[in-house]
Amino acid sequence: MRAASRRRTGPTRPEVTMPAEAQSTFYNLLHADDSRDPAAEADVLLRIIRARRPHATSLLDVACGAGDHLRHLLPYLAVAEGVAVDAAMAGAARGALPGTTIHEAALPELDLGRRYDVVTCLHDALAQFPLSGYHAVLRVLARHLAPGGLIMIAPFWMPDAAIRRTASEALTRGDDGRAVTRIERGVPRDGAHRVEHHALVADGDGVRHVADTRLLRAFGRREHLSALAAAGCAADFLPAGLAGRPLLIGVRR
Known part of the structure; x- marks a missing residue:
């Protein structure tokens, strides 16, 4: 997460400057969305995995935040790992999920040297890229999928x-x-x-x-499906597939 720049607007409104590490400490407080239920969303993901790839044993949760979804997925998979986009968030996820493998990597450079049955990205990390960057990152994520593996993305609001x-x-x-x-x-x-x-x-x-x-960036349905197709994935768009929120599901060809 990138710390916001600050400027003093007047003597009666002093600003409190906090380093990026402190900002990440308060990440969940700052970005909490009370309309979301990570346990319910993880249950939806598990139902989809069981229906579409019933023999899945490995999952990679990309931009995993503090591990809110990952903690509910861990008991059901032999391998469940996360990717944090900076050191502070990696530390937060490792602290919340002791013993869980949390990789630290910028998404365009992600290369873990292995493939997974399922790759998920359930936060707004991908919305921070322009459309060309979104295409590039999806290609990177798809390269981490086994043939026939599932990629599930909860996009930013339509x-x-x-x-x-x-x-x-x-x-x-x-x-x-x-x-x-x-x-x-x-x-x-x-x-x-x-x-x-x-x-x-x-x-x-x-x-x-x-x-x-x-x-x-709030991409439309056609842009999402086109990006997944370009990454080598047949794709579905479920308008309310993730506990009432949009969900993209791709299958690696």
């Missing part, structure tokens, strides 16, 4: 839904006494979606402000 999602907010309280107020704002810009995440985190050490801004 174009019309992304435009409607202009702002949202949430307040959560943890059992540890920590309170978090989150606000998200999205603005269409140059064919993409500029998404700003802010969080105020209050605990015994004080109140901290964490922020992150990303430019995300």
